[in-house]
Each structure stands twice: as structure tokens, then as C-alpha cells.
Amino acid sequence: MPRHSSHPGGASRVRRRALLGTAVLTVLVAVAGLAAYLTRDGRSHSANPAPPPSSPTASSSPAVPSGLHARHRALPVPPKTHDPVTYAKAAADALWSYDTRAYSQPDLRKALHGWLTKESKYADPASVDEGVPSPVLWKRMAANSQFAKAKVNEGHFPHAFTQALQEDPGAITQAYVYAVTVSGKQSIAWKGSPAGGAESRSATVAVQCRPGHSCALVGVMPSVAP
Numbered sequence: 001m002p003r004h005s006s007h008p009g010g011a012s013r014v015r016r017r018a019l020l021g022t023a024v025l026t027v028l029v030a031v032a033g034l035a036a037y038l039t040r041d042g043r044s045h046s047a048n049p050a051p052p053p054s055s056p057t058a059s060s061s062p063a064v065p066s067g068l069h070a071r072h073r074a075l076p077v078p079p080k081t082h083d084p085v086t087y088a089k090a091a092a093d094a095l096w097s098y099d100t101r102a103y104s105q106p107d108l109r110k111a112l113h114g115w116l117t118k119e120s121k122y123a124d125p126a127s128v129d130e131g132v133p134s135p136v137l138w139k140r141m142a143a144n145s146q147f148a149k150a151k152v153n154e155g156h157f158p159h160a161f162t163q164a165l166q167e168d169p170g171a172i173t174q175a176y177v178y179a180v181t182v183s184g185k186q187s188i189a190w191k192g193s194p195a196g197g198a199e200s201r202s203a204t205v206a207v208q209c210r211p212g213h214s215c216a217l218v219g220v221m222p223s224v225a226p
Helices: 010-028 031-041 084-095 105-113 125-129 135-143 159-165
Strands: 147-156 177-190 193-208 216-220
Touching: 084 105, 084 147, 084 177, 084 193, 084 216, 105 125, 105 135, 125 216
Parallel strands: none
Antiparallel strands: 147 177, 177 193, 193 216
């Protein structure tokens, strides 16, 4: 979704982003623990974004997937899972999808904040807000009944994350925060545009999955980790 830069509390946001980066870096030093965690759950995983158009124009125009116009999209609800890759893919779907016909911008922000971990030390709501159109932009989009649907293709642990994991298996047990890179496509449509447009998307998200608890979103990293 498009990024928007003006959010209050700049200093607080910087501190939070630093905490997010620190948490993920701590995890990067611990991914052997991640491998053990996933092996214990008996799961296997496999993954690969550009911001969507801020108005009803798209840089490319492949046909919108069948069903995009079928019904209004409900607000995103986090899944109950202990698998960080599964959760990250669901989070990416939520972040890349919206429907101005069905709910307001504050409703979408509130719903996405519901995905965040309750541990305020790690939660980075500002990074999530950056993916939501501003109120002014949302109003313009709503006037054109604009909406988007994501198709997530793949999710994986970044190479640096898995490599660092092998060096310090115990570090991950402090925060249980995992970095996951997700890739897919975002299809966008609006009133008067039966074809719409589509763009490739990718993002690295931080997910917290403590043993015995469902996963939760920590935030969206400022850059994509391969």
C-alpha cells in the first residue's frame, strides 16, 4: 500500500523503529533457535513489493483476477497460528488489501493495529500506519470506489536471518521475533475500470511467535531483506 510520511510523535517513532530493528537484529543472531522451533512444530516453509498507486491509475494494467469485483472485502482479522511464515503472509495480505466501499480509513487502521503484539516494547504501529492511505487520500479513493486485493505468492526467512541463526541459537528466546520476507501481487480496481491494474509487492515483516501463544505482528521493516 502507499506510504505516507506525516505522522505525529517523530521522536517516539524513531525510538520505536530502533527497537524494532534491534529486536529483529537480535533474532538475526539467533535463527538456529528458529530452526529448532519450526522443527518442533513439524512445519516446512518456502517466499518474494512496490507501493500501489495513490489514485485510480496504475503503472501496469493486467486483467484483475476473477472475483475481485465480486463482493466488498471485510476488515482483516489475524489468524490463529504458531507459524511465523504463515502469519507473515496473512499480514502482508491484510496490509496490501483495502476496500474504500466497505469501511473507513480509521476502521482499517484500527483493524490493522489489532494484529500488533500486546508487548508495547516491540510493537511498531507507525510502520503499519505508513501502509495505510492518509485520510485525504482515502477520501479521494473512496470517491472512486477504489479497492485492492492481494495475492501472496511466497514467504521466507531472509538469508541473513537464517545465517545468523546458526551463530547464536539462544538469542531468539528473548523476544521470539522473526523476520519474514513476503512477495506477491496487488490488484487494484475502481469505479469505471473493469480491468483495473496490478503491481508486484514485497515486504519484510517482523512477527512475534512466543511458544504457547499465537503469533502477532511486530511491524513492517523499512526495507526488504532478500
